Amino acid sequence: MTRVLSVASECAPLVKTGGLADVVGALPAALAPLGVEMRTLLPGYPAVTAKAKGGKVVVRFDDLFGGKATVKAVTAAGLELLVLDAPHLFDRPGSIYLNDEGLDWSDNPERFAALSYAAAFIAINGADGWKPDVVHGHDWQAGFVPEYLHGLSDGESDPPFVFTIHNIAFHGTTSGDRLETLKLDGWRFTANHYEFWGQICAIKAGLTGAAKINTVSQTYAEELMTPQFGMGMEGVLQARKTDLTGIVNGIDLDVWNPETDSEIARYKTAKGKVKAKKALRAEFGLPDSDGPLCVLVSRLTSQKGIDLLIDALPNLLSRGGQLALLGSGDTDLEVALLELASKHDGVGVKIGYDEALSHRIIAGGDAILVPSRFEPCGLTQLYGLRYGTVPVVALTGGLADTVINANPAAMAMDAATGVQFSPVTADAFGNALLRLCDLFEEPNAWAKLQRNAMKQPVGWETSAAAYSDLYAQVLKG
Numbered sequence: 001m002t003r004v005l006s007v008a009s010e011c012a013p014l015v016k017t018g019g020l021a022d023v024v025g026a027l028p029a030a031l032a033p034l035g036v037e038m039r040t041l042l043p044g045y046p047a048v049t050a051k052a053k054g055g056k057v058v059v060r061f062d063d064l065f066g067g068k069a070t071v072k073a074v075t076a077a078g079l080e081l082l083v084l085d086a087p088h089l090f091d092r093p094g095s096i097y098l099n100d101e102g103l104d105w106s107d108n109p110e111r112f113a114a115l116s117y118a119a120a121f122i123a124i125n126g127a128d129g130w131k132p133d134v135v136h137g138h139d140w141q142a143g144f145v146p147e148y149l150h151g152l153s154d155g156e157s158d159p160p161f162v163f164t165i166h167n168i169a170f171h172g173t174t175s176g177d178r179l180e181t182l183k184l185d186g187w188r189f190t191a192n193h194y195e196f197w198g199q200i201c202a203i204k205a206g207l208t209g210a211a212k213i214n215t216v217s218q219t220y221a222e223e224l225m226t227p228q229f230g231m232g233m234e235g236v237l238q239a240r241k242t243d244l245t246g247i248v249n250g251i252d253l254d255v256w257n258p259e260t261d262s263e264i265a266r267y268k269t270a271k272g273k274v275k276a277k278k279a280l281r282a283e284f285g286l287p288d289s290d291g292p293l294c295v296l297v298s299r300l301t302s303q304k305g306i307d308l309l310i311d312a313l314p315n316l317l318s319r320g321g322q323l324a325l326l327g328s329g330d331t332d333l334e335v336a337l338l339e340l341a342s343k344h345d346g347v348g349v350k351i352g353y354d355e356a357l358s359h360r361i362i363a364g365g366d367a368i369l370v371p372s373r374f375e376p377c378g379l380t381q382l383y384g385l386r387y388g389t390v391p392v393v394a395l396t397g398g399l400a401d402t403v404i405n406a407n408p409a410a411m412a413m414d415a416a417t418g419v420q421f422s423p424v425t426a427d428a429f430g431n432a433l434l435r436l437c438d439l440f441e442e443p444n445a446w447a448k449l450q451r452n453a454m455k456q457p458v459g460w461e462t463s464a465a466a467y468s469d470l471y472a473q474v475l476k477g
């Protein structure tokens with residue numbers, strides 16, 4: 001039995017802004033059959049404390065970065081949670097990361113330093129007799145764990161730290177004069193540890209302090225070592241190259257199951273897909289059409305290539321294709337998409353975050369679009385594969401690793417599962433949409449693609465084994 005303390009700022013189904021939450025929420029159940037007992041340390045945001053009621057206080061802090069705090073052990077949504085109840089840091093309305101003006105909460109460095117500190121404290125002192133063998137941190141919010149392990153321990157007995165990068169774009173950087181407030185050891189404010197261009201950098205602390213680093217696909221792991229994708233961390237990652245691996249995310253096969261999904265008429269056959277598509281068209285006010293109904297569910301940001309979609313869309317519409325889109329994010333993209341929808345009958349846009357609708361969309365679409373400029377793993381293309389909703393994806397990160405492009409060889413070998421495009425430009429995307437329309441117009445080719453897609457394994461089995469192996473490696477030293 002290996003005990004692992006997972007440390008993260010999000011965890012589905014309790015609190016989620018993106019794929020990080022899905023992974024953190026899925027890992028414990030995926031790893032349990034492999035002899036890994038995982039507990040998840042989460043901030044006590046209102047969303048978490050509302051769902052994870054009660055519990056037992058297992059750690060108390062008289063002053064944790066400016067106020068009293070406790071850690072409560074509680075079971076919720078099938079997860080063994082350790083909730084960091086620190087009202088001065090986490091009990092506030094609105095977004096977990098942003099204030100009313102859409103800016104980072106000014107005390108985000110302290111908020112997530114506190115999370116990392118609590119993790120290190122539990123790793124060294126245990127919580128109600130439970131002591132982890134490994135600490136597994138996710139993204140910059142857990143980056144300072146190795147620093148606090150260093151500060152709190154005798155240096156001999158601290159458990160190894162595994163660090164997973166879900167998105168390198170967020171660094172958790174703050175001014176160099178906050179060393180004391182963040183309880184960091186000033187001697188280590190150097191380029192070898194967490195200093196980055198004169199600032200304190202949480203993700204760098206994690207990258208330099210981890211025994212092993214992984215990210216959520218092999219292609220993204222390689223991309224991260226280049227200036228184009230490394231976002232300034234490429235040098236740090238090149239230096240850790242031998243300790244860096246990629247493990248692709250899985251999806252929850254019970255939650256994303258076309259045969260049991262309560263959001264749609266069940267379908268085991270192509271007929272069911274037709275029904276789900278009809279219902280989706282009705283929901284989005286789209287007329288009938290012979291072209292493919294393309295869907296997209298995403299944060300609306302430049303990372304996700306939404307501007308490329310806006311430019312490439314005329315190609316799809318020119319062939320009778322349609323778009324049903326659900327997302328929220330940058331205001332200018334939201335406005336541009338709503339404008340498109342008002343101009344074209346074949347475009348339906350819903351701005352917002354809606355899990356149930358996302359199921360109906362994935363189920364009802366013919367194809368799911370993921371034109372991301374970078375994509376560590378990506379989940380919606382995996383949902384698409386499972387639902388026979390053919391992915392059209394940029395050739396980057398996890399999209400490159402999880403979709404097999406429908407070139408003639410892959411079609412002939414019955415291996416193709418989707419359409420990929422490269423370079424990641426509006427032109428190339430536009431051409432991919434035309435290729436999609438060509439395939440859609442050939443019923444045999446289309447049925448083949450859908451069948452191949454639905455056969456592709458997208459669950460956690462292989463990846464959970466890879467994580468378990470990673471823990472075994474760090475435990476061996």
Ligand code: ADP
Nearest residue numbers: 018019298299327352353354355358378379380
């Ligand atoms: P990222 O983590 O970069 O946002 P991923 O593809 O890894 O991208 O994960 C996004 C997750 O969030 C998926 O589960 C996706 O279905 C979900 N999601 C994104 N936007 C919405 C939305 N507007 N409504 C419902 N679910 C959404």
